[in-house]
Amino acid sequence: MTNGFICIGVITSPHGIHGNVKIKIFIQDIIKFTSYITLTDKINTYTIRIASTLKNNVIVAQIQNINSRTEAEKLRNKYLYMDKVKLPPLKEGEFYHDELIGLQVVFSDKVPYGFVKAIHNFGSCDIIELSLLNKKKSVMLPFTENVFPDIxxxxxxxxxxLPEIIGSK
Structure with missing residues (x-):
């Protein structure tokens, strides 16, 4: 999280010839929340109208003042952020990905294990990628209450x- 802003998605590609874009959304309920959103990439501010929803948390959006595929192409891979106070309230036990990235990961006896590097979703559930302490490698674990019982x-x-198959310390 940066200065109260939460990353809510990334522009993945242009869509059509009139400047629309596909956005991979990281917040499931954002589509229910509004059809118009003002977002930032930390440099520019964009007013976005959600045109349609696709599968796998992807939306097609029209960005104000982007009127061609060429202009839309320049926005590919831009991460989009929204002021946290404008987002719908979370339920108990829910977290924004940006709130977790960078947090320390410890065992139940508080012995450090690593840090949250990234959160991915390949379809079945969120996966947390951890950077291990003093090692130049990372591991990926399912983000479930069994694996991460306390946040x-x-x-x-x-x-x-750690799941029994992986072992502990």
Missing amino acids: NLKEGYLVLT
Whole structure:
């Protein structure tokens, strides 16, 4: 999270010839929340109208003042952010991905294991990618309550319980 802004999606490609774009959305309920959104890429501000929804959390959107495929192509791979106060409230046990990235990961006895590097979703569930301490490698684990039974945003850590097949410390 950066200065109260949450990453809500990324422009993946142009869509059609009139400047529309496809946006991979990271927040499931944003489409229910509004059909017009003002977003930023931390440099520019964009007013976006959601034109349609596709499968796999992808929307087709029209961006104000983007009127051609060439202009839309320049926006490919831009991450889009929204002021957190404008987002719908989360339910108990829900988190924005940006809130988790960078948090320390510890075992139940508070022994450090690593840090949250990224969160992915390849279809079945969210996957947390962890950077291991003192190693130049990372591991990916399912983001489930069994694997991460305690998340403490205030103190900045997640408790990790490694699946038995992987083993512990």
